[in-house]
Amino acid sequence: MTQPTHAFHEMKSVVVRFAGDSGDGMQIVGERFTDTSVTVPNSIATFPDFPAEIRAPVGTIGGVSAFQVHFGSNQVLTPGDEPDALVAMNPAALAVHLCDLAKGGLLVVNSAAFTEENLKMAGFATNPLDDPSLSEKYTLISLDITGLALESLKDTTLTNREKLRCKNFFALGFMYWVYSRPIEPTIDYINSKWAKKMPGLADANIRVLKAGYFLGETSETTRNRYMVARADVAPGVYRKISGNEATALGLIAASKRSGRDLFFAGYPITPATSVMETLNNYKHFGVKTLQVEDEIAAIGVAIGGSYAGKLGCTATSGPGMCLKGEFIGLAITTELPLVIVNVQRGGPSTGLPTKTEQSDLFQALYGRHGESPLPVVAANSPSDCFMAAFEAARIAIQYSTPVILLTDGYLANGSEPWLIPDESTLPDISRPFADESQPYVAFKRDPETLARTQAIPGQVGLEHRIGGIEKNEKGAISYDPENHSIMTGLRAAKVAGIAKSLPPLEVNGARKGKVLVIGWGGTYGAITSAVNSLHAEGFEVSCTHLRHLNPLPSDLGELIKGFDKILVPELNNGQLSLIIRANYLVDTISMNKIMGRPFKVSEIREHILKLITA
Amino acid sequence: MVTDIQNVPAVPALTRKDFVPTCEVRWCPGCGDYAILSSLQRTFPELGVPRENFAIISGIGCSSRFPFYMDTYGFHTIHGRAPSVATGVKVANPDLSVWVITGDGDGLSIGGNHLLHLLRRNLNINVLLFNNRIYGLTKGQYSPTSPVGTKTKTSPTGSVENPLNPVLFALGAEATFVARTVDNNPKHMVETFKAAHEHQGISFVEIFQNCVIFNDSTWESIYGKENREDQMLFLEAGKPLLFGKDKSKGIRLNGLTPEIVDAATAAPGEILIHQPDHPSPLYSQLLATMGPEFPTPMGVIRKIEKPTYESLVAAQTDATVAKKGTGTWQELLQGDSTWTVA
Known part of the structure; x- marks a missing residue:
């Protein structure tokens, strides 16, 4: 065996995307890569991206399934904007995902899948692997993954169909070598999953995984090998x-x-x-x-x-x-x-x-x-x-x-x-049901929270009726106009009063300044990464992320007043933005994306930079 | 189960009055619902269930006001959806005696899907469907049980829809207890409600109910004084299918076709014997689909035993606890695979 002589490129973080047909097992491969990387440990985030169809016709654009994993030695809060490496198991996967690959990025393709028929289905008039510009723009590694997987299984009793299904583990093994990940966790996983029920299949997947790994080690396929150091993550059990x-x-x-x-x-x-x-x-x-x-x-x-x-x-x-x-x-x-x-x-x-x-x-x-x-x-x-x-x-x-x-x-x-x-x-959040020794008043309220107390079927002596028709405090049906007004008000006041139980808003950055970014939900990682990267470059910008959308935190209005510009990035057409405008009479700046995809960190960074430098 | 009478705690016997709340009943004077209410108030004290263990769940419609008129736990929910709320209540607390009150519109139109699934799942819940063949609360539009040609404000030239047969619907969903009763026969209602309660599993009871305002006398051709002996067939398990004045007529099978015969001249064994527990649903379906020249079957049409949904759910929980023990914080938070960062 040749000793690996390749030098490692040390990287802070890497984004790898596995893409293939939805029957190619890309989600499994992505999951394995993730599970292996967390044990390094690396900081990590993933993004599975699969079609709505369970099995669209094989080889078509609609059938492409992908899994992106972002791992790093620094803080990783998003699955990454653009992949540093793309594994494309067929032409359709290449057609869909190549546009995202970073310039100079590692492109691993399964050359065996680039048949005339598959090329046609992916909309390629000619084979893109024959185009020299592909290897000029990217670090192209064209491997006959199908053939190599079959070759490594030639002395097994598996059917050809079963052998072909193992090829995703070849790609995984190869990528483990490229990113110097251990293969043992995956071997353990394969054994725990299949060794008992289908020992032949377990053995085959392990062989193919190793074959992929050893290909990297023994061949001169690539000189590029990357190392992502352990992340400096908080101690504890994960x-x-x-x-x-x-x-x-x-x-x-x-x-x-x-x-x-x-x-x-x-x-x-x-x-x-x-x-x-x-x-x-x-x-x-x-x-x-x-x-x-x-x-x-x-x-x-x-x-x-x-x-x-x-x-x-x-x-x-x-x-x-x-x-x-x-x-x-x-x-x-x-x-x-x-x-x-x-x-x-x-x-x-x-x-x-x-x-x-x-x-x-x-x-x-x-x-x-x-x-x-x-x-x-x-x-x-x-x-x-x-x-x-x-x-x-x-x-x-x-x-x-x-x-x-x-x-x-x-x-x-x-x-x-x-x-x-x-x-x-985790705090005690219990709340007792009604007291059986007291007469029950269905809509009597806790003076602090305005919450009513439930009496539940089975409680002796508290029989009562509830329902959709407006009730008075006693729980009796009431069409009284005053009562409807009072009950509507009480229900609203109860919800509004929840704000009193909320902790102060956390702000990343100063509490006063030029630009405040307000986000909510799944954009947290992208916004925080963008703001952190700008902080690292010495820019002043703050962000806060709302856990509560109703009621809004009582200190949000005060926080907003301390900034010149309020940027609200959302994966919609400006819903929170409108709510903030309505509640605080502030001219928010909406940043919107409706593409079925999360924000890229770079998109948010650029928008903030524009506001800072404006 | 043998009950040790000495150790049964002394529970004060309940009476009808215990189930009559203070609020005013607001159905139209003469509505069939009053008789049903009174019959259920008479039934409940006799069931041996503590008052606090009754839960009455309804949807929307005249019949669905029912919970307000029974002094038990009650939930007046939304249109057609009482079966789902009742399912939650029963699975959450199987000790409760849960009653769903619904109508032909609530149960078979807007809520048809929920009723179907409630029936097929076989929860130990009692469903009383008040069938007046009209929408009462919205003031007189045709319902899914209105006969073809019914003229209403939304069908001024007559309804063109094929009506649904509630009993056949319940049999189609393989309900384990299916019965029918009428709002002008309190004794029969009480008997039927008791049988429904005793059945361990879903009990579906169609009640012919008169809407005095929008569909008065809709059932008169069946249960009116003049017609009732010839038009209703009161079923009793193990007894022959006899009806008419002095039970002079019987029903026999000719192949798969029912026929009316003179009871006096019928050969021994010729007249069908009522078998609500017949393993095949065909017999009950035959009863439910006899044509207009036949009397309408009343009483328990089908009653078979199957495990209840809630008991199967509880058994799975018990089996899991037996296998894995009661769940701990460590198991919940750590799961199968963790790693430690020092």
């Missing part, structure tokens, strides 16, 4: 977590801290489904997870659970939110605790179901008939979905109200290392 997993765990943690069993009902919808799938594995935590007939039933069942004294919860995406609207109104007027998770996706209608957007803010705030305010909470990052879900449940129980938690497809599917919190840092 796990990798995706946004939807974190949402599920946050809800269960809230259930434990509130003493109310989690009662979840849902209907499958992209990209929210994995919240329900995750919760199904936690039956022994007292979690009941019901898959029901539709989106309306899902919230109805959850409300039934809340009414019976559990922590009712449902999760969906935009179209499902539309269907749930009437029930949300019922939960508002009956003042029952409920957490409604909206994992936002591109809309309207079916829109871009597998892509991300932040365009449901108005819907969350206003998407119901009648005067029907409710608290809205948003998550910032995949792991932050945990605390955001916990916070949503805290408000729901303490204020006896439905709460909307906004996450998005980017957070839901993306994953990152999570410094596991000590459970003792």
Whole structure:
């Protein structure tokens, strides 16, 4: 074996994108690369990008599936703007993703897939690999990945079809070599997954993985090898977590801290489904997870659970939110605790179901008939979905109200290392039901929070009726005009009063200055990275990221007054921007992107720079 | 189960009055709902269920005002969606006696999908569907059970829709208990409600109910004094299908076709015996679909035993706890795979 003689290029952070046909196993490869990198440890963020079709015709543009992973020795808050390396398993993947590859970036292609038929499907008139400009612009490594994978399996009994399915691990092995990652974690993974059930397949995948790795080591294919040093991350115990997993765990943690069993009902919808799938594995935590007939039933069942004294919860995406609207109104007027998770996706209608957007803010705030305010909470990052879900449940129980938690497809599917919190840092959020020794007054309120106290079926002597018709304090139906005005006011005041329970806003940068960037939700990583990079270059700019969209934090108005310019970047057409304008009478500057994709750090940087230097 | 009578805690016996709330009942004078309300208020004290364990869930419509008129826990929800709320209540607390009150519009039109799934899942919930073949609360539009040709403000030249048969709908969803009763026979209503309660599983009861304002006498041709003996067939398990004055007529099968025969001259065994627990749903469906020349079956049409949804859900939880133990913070937060940064 030749000793590797290549020098390492030391990099602070690297973005690798694996792209191929949706049947090529790119998501698996991306996941493995991530899991390996977190153990280095590197700081990491991922972005799976897959088509809405489960299996679009093989080789077509519509069938391209990709997984981007950004790993670094410095702080990594986004999956990265443009890949430093692109693995393209077929011409369609090259056609879709080459435009994003950084100039001079590493381009690894599976030359075997560049057949006449595949080229045609990808819209290439000629083979781009034959074009010398490709290797001028990029560091091109053209490998017969299919052939090499088959060759390494020639003495196995697998069918040709099975052998071909292993080729993604060849690409993975090669990239492990390029970025000097250990291959052992992947071998362990393959063994734990397949060794028992399908030992032949496990062995084949390991062989192909090693073949890919050794190809790099023994061949002169590339002189470029990169090293990303360990990240200087906070000490502690970590796990990798995706946004939807974190949402599920946050809800269960809230259930434990509130003493109310989690009662979840849902209907499958992209990209929210994995919240329900995750919760199904936690039956022994007292979690009941019901898959029901539709989106309306899902919230109805959850409300039934809340009414019976559990922590009712449902999760969906935009179209499902539309269907749930009437029930949300019922939960508002009956003042029952409920957490409604909206994992936002591109809309309207079916829109871009597998892509991300932040365009449901108005819907969350206003998407119901009648005067029907409710608290809205948003998550910032995949792991932050945990605390955001916990916070949503805290408000729901303490204020006896439905709460909307906004996450998005980017957070839901993306994953990152999570410094596991000590459970003792999670506050007690329990709230007792009505006292059986006292006469029950259904809408008597806590003087501090204005929350009513629930009496639940089974409690002796507290029998009462609730429902959608306006009630008076005693819980009796009332058509009295004064009463309707009073009850509407009380419901609104209760929600507004939640602001008193919120911590002061965190500001990255000075509390006064020229430019303040206000963000919410999944843009946190991009905005923070942009601002941090400008700080590093000596520029003055501040940013704050809103956890609470309703009520808005009580110190936001004061903070805004301290700045000349307010920039609001959003993956919508300016929804928070309009809300800030309306609430604080300030001439905000909207920065919008509606492409089903997250912001690039560079896009936000450039916009801020323009404002600073203007 | 053997109950040790000595150790049963003394629960004061409940009476009808315990279920009558102080609020005023606001249905139209003469509405069939009054008789149903009174029958349920008479039924509840006899079920051996503590008052606080009743939960009545309704949607929207005249019938759905019902929870307000029963002094129990009650939830007046939104149009057509009571089955979903009731599902949540029952799964969250299986000890409760849950009653869904709905109508032909609420249950079979806007809420048809939820009712379908409630029935097929076999929760131990009792569904009372008040069928007056009209929309009452919105003041008289045709409903999914209105006969073809029904003239209303939205069908001034007559409805062209094929009506839904609620009992057949419930049988199609394979409900484990399906019954029918009428609002002018309190004794039969009480018997039917008790049977519904006793059944462990979903109990669906269609109640022929008169809307005195918008569809008066809609059931008169079936349950009116003049017609009832010939037009209603009161079912009893294990007894022959007899009806008419002095039970003079019977129903037999000719192939798969029912026929009316003279009971006095029928051969022994010729008249069908009522078998609500017949394993095949075909017999019950045959009863539900007999043509207009036949009497309408009343009472328990089908009753079979199947495990309830909530018991299966609870069993899965128990099995998981037995296998994995009660979940801990460490398991929740750490999951399968962690790494430590020193």
